[in-house]
Structures are given as structure tokens and as C-alpha cells.
Amino acid sequence: MTDRRLEIDAISKRYGETVALREMTFDVRAGELFGFVGSNGAGKTTTMRIALGVLAADAGSVRWAGQPVTLETRRLIGYMPEERGLYPKMKVGEQLTYLARLHGLPAATARRSADAWAERLGVAGRRDDEVQKLSLGNQQRVQLAAALVHDPEILVLDEPFSGLDPVAVDVMSEVLREKAAQGVPVVFSSHQLDLVQRLCDRVGIVRAGRMVACGTVDELRAGGSVRLVVDAPQAPPGWADALPGVRRLEHTGTRTELELGDGADDQAVLRAALTTGPVHEFARRRPSLTELFRSVVTEEAAK
Structure with a gap:
């Protein structure tokens, strides 16, 4: 054929x-x-x-x-x-x-x-x-x-x-x-x-x-960065900012979206969230194509 x-x-x-x-x-x-x-x-x-x-x-x-x-x-x-x-x-x-x-x-x-x-x-x-x-x-x-x-x-x-x-x-x-x-x-x-x-x-x-x-x-x-969505009602906006390799992308209401860099530990993120009180959601989220496009173009431009 x-x-x-x-x-x-x-x-x-x-x-x-x-x-x-x-x-x-x-x-x-x-x-x-x-x-x-x-x-x-x-x-x-x-x-x-x-x-x-x-x-x-x-x-x-x-x-x-x-x-x-x-x-x-x-x-x-x-x-x-x-x-x-x-x-x-x-x-x-x-x-x-x-x-x-x-x-x-x-x-x-x-x-x-x-x-x-x-x-x-x-x-x-x-x-x-x-x-x-x-x-x-x-x-x-x-x-x-x-x-x-x-x-x-x-x-x-x-x-x-x-x-x-x-x-x-x-x-x-x-x-x-x-x-x-x-x-x-x-x-x-x-x-x-x-x-x-x-x-x-x-x-x-x-x-x-x-x-x-x-x-x-x-x-x-799947090749994009790892992202976490955490719903911790009692956590203040900067609760994860001091964690190694973790970057806060957004904090809206009780939900925080985080990006994990190389070597970042998602379990450390969970433990930090639990120290603030109850955690109603803790989930990984894959980036959308739009988010991936921005990431790829930005990375390439920096080279």
C-alpha cells in the first residue's frame, strides 16, 4: 500500500x-x-x-x-x-x-x-x-x-x-x-x-x-511540568511559597495551583497543606495545550 x-x-x-x-x-x-x-x-x-x-x-x-x-x-x-x-x-x-x-x-x-x-x-x-x-x-x-x-x-x-x-x-x-x-x-x-x-x-x-x-x-x-491543585480552606495564599522547587501559579478562594520543578516532592506539598488544616482536594493536573505552548515558546526564547 x-x-x-x-x-x-x-x-x-x-x-x-x-x-x-x-x-x-x-x-x-x-x-x-x-x-x-x-x-x-x-x-x-x-x-x-x-x-x-x-x-x-x-x-x-x-x-x-x-x-x-x-x-x-x-x-x-x-x-x-x-x-x-x-x-x-x-x-x-x-x-x-x-x-x-x-x-x-x-x-x-x-x-x-x-x-x-x-x-x-x-x-x-x-x-x-x-x-x-x-x-x-x-x-x-x-x-x-x-x-x-x-x-x-x-x-x-x-x-x-x-x-x-x-x-x-x-x-x-x-x-x-x-x-x-x-x-x-x-x-x-x-x-x-x-x-x-x-x-x-x-x-x-x-x-x-x-x-x-x-x-x-x-x-x-505529559511532557509538560507537573502541576498540583490543592483545596485547603484554611491555608493562607503563600502557604507553599517556601517549599523547594515549588512555584505558586494561582490562588483563588480556597484553591491553590502549584507547579513542581525538578526534585520537588509532592508529598512535602501535601504535608505542608495539612499543617494548615483540612485538605479537600489534592490532585495532579496536566497543562493545557495553551499553557504548554506558552511554556515551550518561553523556554526556547530563553536559550
């Missing part, structure tokens, strides 16, 4: 003295939702544009199913740019049909696909409207329809959830899950890390043009 993976292999890109990508490496597997996250300017869009052939890499390669990506391969990709790439004065239905035909679909098939995706993404009633007359959220829906209308074998989406209301986010999430269930590799960037955590099979965190962490959400969260 063909290994249907999109592979980004040691991609590097420089603009004069500015290094945009430093041996960027990851893969997106068949049927996988891959979240590509990083701060603005980290290199996410540059990576996607190189995968699409919009930009040329200085070094490295992009492969699909084990073979270098060619013009023909790129016809198989559904791409959604962060900045909307639609013709503003063209009607929605005509535009989707036109883009489907550019990817090789026969005229009748292109029209049926355009109508089906307009219906699915909630813009069927706007098919005869110019794109520029749509709200930003509806333009985003049309942009996704444009990425899907030719039934792509790979999906590369740059900030697909930007500007969407909660209902549209749910519709788009469902569509991406369905495409992944059909065996399509799906990679998307997003600053909405709670959404990435909920949707993605794996996540790659990017900083300064290179991949600094990659794995399943559970793997990444």
Missing part, C-alpha cells in the same frame, strides 16, 4: 539576513488532523507556501506518498490561505465552479460539487452574490469551499477558523473530521489552541522557523 503521507523534510528558507525556516521537518499522515501552531512570524505560512510551490525552498524537500511534489501532485491539494484568495467581484457559485474546473473537474461535475459545498457550508443562499458583498465569516466559508470543491487528496489550511462564529466553527470542524476519516491528511494552523487540542491527532509547535515540539496532545501535555 502506498504510504500516503505529506512529508516536509528539512526545509530551510532565508530572506536576506532573515532566516524564515531552519530545517523544518514533520509529516502529516493519511487520515490525520495535524495542528501546526506557533506565534506570528514563526514560519507556518512560509512552510505551507513552500508545500504548495508558491515559494521555493533554499534547501530540503517536500514529498507526497514518498515522491517529490510536482505540479500534478499540487493539483491534488486543497489549500486555504490565511489572506483570502478569492476574486471579490466574482459570484460565489461561478467562482467555486471555476476553481473546480481549474483542478480538472468536468463542467457538470464542477457545478454539482460547487452547489454541494455551498449548501454544506451554509452559503447556498449567497451563490449569486459577489464575494465582496459577503460578511467576513461567509467569505471564510466560501474560501473553505474553494479548498474542498475539487475533492482534494491533501488539505493544507492556514488559519481556517479565523473570524468564524461558533456555529461555523462546529461545521468546519465536522468537515475536517470527515475528510480525515476518508484518509485525507489534513494540516492546519491556528491560534485557537483549545480548538487544536480538541480536534487534532498530533500537534507541531513552531518557533523561529523550526519545530520545537511535536507529538500527540497527550504526549505533549
Whole structure:
């Protein structure tokens, strides 16, 4: 069986003295939702544009199913740019049909696909409207329809959830899950890390043009710092501040959240809490993807 993976292999890109990508490496597997996250300017869009052939890499390669990506391969990709790439004065239905035909679909098939995706993404009633007359959220829906209308074998989406209301986010999430269930590799960037955590099979965190962490959400969260939530009703706010390797993150009401550094003893924390009175809760908590992202980016920036 063909290994249907999109592979980004040691991609590097420089603009004069500015290094945009430093041996960027990851893969997106068949049927996988891959979240590509990083701060603005980290290199996410540059990576996607190189995968699409919009930009040329200085070094490295992009492969699909084990073979270098060619013009023909790129016809198989559904791409959604962060900045909307639609013709503003063209009607929605005509535009989707036109883009489907550019990817090789026969005229009748292109029209049926355009109508089906307009219906699915909630813009069927706007098919005869110019794109520029749509709200930003509806333009985003049309942009996704444009990425899907030719039934792509790979999906590369740059900030697909930007500007969407909660209902549209749910519709788009469902569509991406369905495409992944059909065996399509799906990679998307997003600053909405709670959404990435909920949707993605794996996540790659990017900083300064290179991949600094990659794995399943559970793997990444398990590698984060140990946190404790302690509910000690009679404990004052600074009750754990003197404990070695323990940092207080938050104290709200009777609950304190602590971060344990290397060598810190959770049992010592429990004993200290008990000296203040009863303890109603003492539990470990894994950091969220948002907290982990902040930690990874901060650590890398300090290096």
C-alpha cells in the first residue's frame, strides 16, 4: 500500500539576513488532523507556501506518498490561505465552479460539487452574490469551499477558523473530521489552541522557523511540568511559597495551583497543606495545550 503521507523534510528558507525556516521537518499522515501552531512570524505560512510551490525552498524537500511534489501532485491539494484568495467581484457559485474546473473537474461535475459545498457550508443562499458583498465569516466559508470543491487528496489550511462564529466553527470542524476519516491528511494552523487540542491527532509547535515540539496532545501535555491543585480552606495564599522547587501559579478562594520543578516532592506539598488544616482536594493536573505552548515558546526564547 502506498504510504500516503505529506512529508516536509528539512526545509530551510532565508530572506536576506532573515532566516524564515531552519530545517523544518514533520509529516502529516493519511487520515490525520495535524495542528501546526506557533506565534506570528514563526514560519507556518512560509512552510505551507513552500508545500504548495508558491515559494521555493533554499534547501530540503517536500514529498507526497514518498515522491517529490510536482505540479500534478499540487493539483491534488486543497489549500486555504490565511489572506483570502478569492476574486471579490466574482459570484460565489461561478467562482467555486471555476476553481473546480481549474483542478480538472468536468463542467457538470464542477457545478454539482460547487452547489454541494455551498449548501454544506451554509452559503447556498449567497451563490449569486459577489464575494465582496459577503460578511467576513461567509467569505471564510466560501474560501473553505474553494479548498474542498475539487475533492482534494491533501488539505493544507492556514488559519481556517479565523473570524468564524461558533456555529461555523462546529461545521468546519465536522468537515475536517470527515475528510480525515476518508484518509485525507489534513494540516492546519491556528491560534485557537483549545480548538487544536480538541480536534487534532498530533500537534507541531513552531518557533523561529523550526519545530520545537511535536507529538500527540497527550504526549505533549505529559511532557509538560507537573502541576498540583490543592483545596485547603484554611491555608493562607503563600502557604507553599517556601517549599523547594515549588512555584505558586494561582490562588483563588480556597484553591491553590502549584507547579513542581525538578526534585520537588509532592508529598512535602501535601504535608505542608495539612499543617494548615483540612485538605479537600489534592490532585495532579496536566497543562493545557495553551499553557504548554506558552511554556515551550518561553523556554526556547530563553536559550
